[in-house]
Amino acid sequence: MKETTSPADQLDELVSVERGEIDRRIFSDQEIFDMEMKHIFGRAWLFLCHETQIPKRGDFFEAPMGSDNVLVVRQKDGSIRAFLNTCSHRGNAVCRAEEGNVRNFMCTYHGWTFGLDGELIGVPGKSIFYKDKLDLSKHPLRKVAQLDSYRGFVFATFDETAPPLEEYLGPTGRLGLDLLAERGDIEAVPGVQKFVVKTNWKFTVDNVFDYYHPQITHMSAFAVGLIPAPADDFVEGGAMTETGANLEVPFLPTDLHNVVMVGEYGHAISGPDQDSLEVTAGGREPFAWRYKPETQEKLGHHGSRVAGHPHIFPTTWVNAGGQLSLRVPRSPGVTEIWWFSFRDKNASPEEKAATLSAQIHFFGPAGLLEQEDGENWAQSTLQTRGTVSREVPQLLKMGLGTSEIVKDDGLAIIDAPINEHAQLWTYHAWREWLRNPTWEELRQRTMPGDRL
Template sequence: MLKTKAKSRLPEDFHDLVDPEQATVDRSIFSDEEIYKLELERIFARGWNFMCHESQIPKPGDFFLSFIGDDSVIATRDKTGKLQVFLNTCRHRGNAVCRAEQGHTKSFLCTYHGWTYGLDGKLIGVPGYKDFYHEDLDRSQWGLVAAPHVESYKGFVFACMDPDAPNLNEFLGPVGRIGLDLIAERGRIVPIDGIKKNIIGCNWKLAVDNAFDYYHAPLTHASTIMVRNPRVDKEGNALPPRANSSANDHRVMLGSYGHAISGPKVSETERSLAALLPDHKIEPRVDLAWRDKPETLEAMGPAGIEINSHPNIFPNMWVTESSQVALRIPRGPRSTEVWWFSFVDADLSDERQKAYVEHSNFLHGPSGMNEQEDGENWDQSTRGTASILAKNFPLNYAMNRDRGEVKFDNAGVAYIDTHVNEHAQLWMYMCWADWMTAPDWSSLKQRHESPPTDRF
């Protein structure tokens, strides 16, 4: 009996799953297999994706293995030094042509049949080319699949597989650029050797969502706060941590295509602490000297210079206040691989660099206290979106909705000063619906959320 293909359950308009008026989000977007597959196609396959830092591939032949969605890609430099990004798949049988995570090579070899590719992606070697193929194989047509767009923003390399996409600068817009400037302007930054990687049983969007979430910190990270800043009474008994002094001093910036920043502003407490601490004791979160450079103010603008955290470059690149970058790489609707890049200013003293490393190891990665605490929540939240009984009840993102007053700095950049809120999370999902609904870049450019100019 002939079987017919089941009709897709996907909505024609994904805005039906995100209600900005009620500030709710349908649970299905976090666990539905069809939605996940379409995300790979409409978000990751046509968006700009962070690959690596230029200092990780400084010379021709250097390479770094990364991902666009769940596709393995090779970021490298060809013989001329030009940045290149290729799909890590042989054009003969699809085998990977690069297995090492990072290194240096003269070419990329498929270990299945020996097809060999140059640093420019061209097919340069085919065993049996004369005897088996009779020289009929047009090697010029069978090179590695190259990203049509590869660009760098202040050392951060991005790639895009869609030829119709706008350039990186247009894609980032002011909010995306300020988000990257939060780390790029810190000095002559270089990555610490090694990328921390671990897999968490959660949807990638919930991990991104959490980047903006300061509502959870006092409870979820109570143990981390007590370890880092222990409080005791006169008898030495432990006291609960104080309320977050920055809870009412947040800045939000919302950008086109889903970029957003939401977190505490630089506080007077941090400025005082930075002035009091010895140079070698200053951690990334209270390292403020880099903000005082005229070129930094020019790059970030009056609104951006006061941002302390937390930007996300849509879809999945989080820049932290502690000189780190996290990628939330999708591994299925209910699994995410988290990568942590840690950066330091190459001109800092050895003591300061050591303090940065200790700080990053303490908070993030497989053994980081924050990551362990967050991961448990994300795992259980993802399970809760797949439940038969609970899936009909949307999630709530209404905190401070319609109370965020939009202001503009003298450079024309919009921002909202408020308390702990859920503006950036809701904005991200509204933009997510734009990406998922538009069939191509032309449609996305015509119909995407414009950053608010009055209230949000």
Template sequence: MDVADLVDTSTGRQSRSIYSSEPIYRQELERVFGRCWLFLAHTSQIPQPNDFFRTYMGEDDVIVIRQKDGSVKAFLNTCTHRGNRICRADRGNARSFTCNYHGWSFAPDGALAGVPLENEAYFGELDRSKFGLVPVAQVAEYKGLIFGNFDPAAPSLEDYLGDAKFYLDVWLDALPGGTSLVGETQKMVLNTNWKLPVENVCGDGYHLGWAHAGAMMAVQSMDLSGLSVGNSSANLEGGLSVAGLNGHMALTFLDGVSGYAFYPDPKPMLDYLEANRPTAIERLGKTRGEQLWGSQINITIFPNLQFLPGLNWFRVYHPKGPGQIEQWTWAMVENDMPEEIKATILDNQCLTFGLAGLFDNDDGDNLAACTEQSRGWRTSQMDVYTNMALGRSGAREGFPGDIAAGLVSEHNQRYFYRRWQEHMQASSWSDVPAYNLNSLASREAVDA
């Protein structure tokens, strides 16, 4: 399907049909989810040999398995005999995976290990080497995050992430102990198109004081009145909207402490930041160590991974059709944190985001309505707009990316739909442009 006229990044226009069309959705499964690097699991979820974690890549059911040598492989969770699911558990440790239908079993390395009545029914003529599990073409890790890619021609994970690593490392590498996901997977089905929650978190600071006014008043412990309902003097210089990084984005405060604004008692977290700030500065440099580590940051890895250091939630959106997603959420902690702070983070994450989260209930209702209101014969012909602050972005000293000042902007959303359109129009990875705008590396090379 030609999507050239469905998105216009120069005006911020999107056709509502991209949220409801089944042909567009099928093309997304091929050209977005079938081509991009997708988050599979955190290393903390499969620490030992034969540990496995079950997840999705688009709508493809996948098992991620730690191998005996410590490496990680991923396979389609489908029997190569008649197509049944071979693993029904969400996670665990297994020496083999056996199909409930006919009893074919597979080893953790994907090899076909056992076939009932192999000699009697197949007369010893079955070539097991041709019936192993189908592997995910590429699997790679970045500082605890394991990704998979169906396309063997895709760029490396390092190249795919590009300069987004500058922002990722604020959470993944600020302290030497690394990170972990804690708590069980919080799964929630929402009747929304998958693109809407991604763009809501990637750059929509506009909705905070309106959609979340009640939740903010209920839980915030620090002054965020600049984003409150009816306020006409929000501090537009208090943060950055960062895009132009191969489709990845960051929305961030710059104060080094606002990440813990939504905790009933932020003092233990603020004490933790103060005690570890010198280490973060040493590892990340002054700009990130002082201004970003500890700030509230919304990080988006295109197409469907997001996490928020500070509120400390980590999330992936699995599409289940043009009008539905399964949203998976965890709490994320730094391993060097005291156990009592880790417990507080998990409690607060469940309070704010997740199945009973105050903020997710607000967002879920709004995003479901936006999806439903794009399904009609007439409404599907209409457009929506992310045209706030058009043409007001550029380079900022010390930060990579095309950057718009402030948290109230639709700059990031425009880049999200630009990247979506680039993938949807490309017939292969060779047609997908790569760009890390205002890269620090290039600027340093010019200065040298």
């Protein structure tokens, strides 16, 4: 790609699904990042919070929507609204807290005050300085174009022409949230873990589906038993073993069964299925959570198999430990990670404590897995800035062109060994979003075909 050529004109060169190659510049180019903010984060339905985080009237939660911040507020009638956290006067934030309960929002610059519904209700000196000629009704806080929730998960979009939330999620996105909602009468654990990694947001998304890296990246987690290593007899019976750097590394079995689901707009689910993980772990408790029989019936045959990670495009990850993560893009090389943890309201205090302990130790700033992942993401992002290094393409060739997509129960499913199908699907959808097509064109271009 020529340096003087606009990325918008070179999207087919930036992402080649046929070759399984990605141009590294998409991870560090400012112009591409600006396109993402406009054409992806300015249009997509984005997760804001869970309804249990704002149960009472006046409760609010500040959430990111691309490069903007919005206040999600429980109204007096119990409904939910969201609006930009920026004063319609001079732009100052009208709220400095991340969450809480208020009667109204007052800008600390000049004291303009807004109601829970975002309407301007007070201006100091309105009669004296404005001679009562300022029409308050014309200067409310800017509202999101659409807001809706699915099973308690609140989403919003800045695009008034976007399809309804449930249509946007489709079968794949809805299943991803169902897998979390079906854990019981869930509620969000108070507090959101937040930390910053010097990486591009797409590396964090790519890693959601990557089951090729754990045996290398997370050797320490295997060593301390945080992740059950493959049973010895299973490893000897067919898994690969490679030696390097004076370490004998037990690879995950080459025939570890994976289930991949790809959906319109870029949503995907990928990873081992439940039975495969249990066999690999030699009958020990697998990393994933086994659903009760009645829940499996609700999720259906394919949904109850899922032990991997669902991802709702562009940046909402539902993980197997009862958590949801947002990857918030702050710049081409900086991403803020948010972790929401959930628990069953009806669980015992001991069960709640055990669940939270596991969640904290797996992911988040104290999470063993994400500390290791973050190092890889930061280094990978750094290399995309090298004058020569960035010319080396990223490779997504594992299983390329070999897997059939089977349509069943509204889902597009691939059954295959460890692969990179979901990653390739994500980048394919990313490319189509940046073309800025109509919603119908985007849906058609991200409708799964027969092979990937």
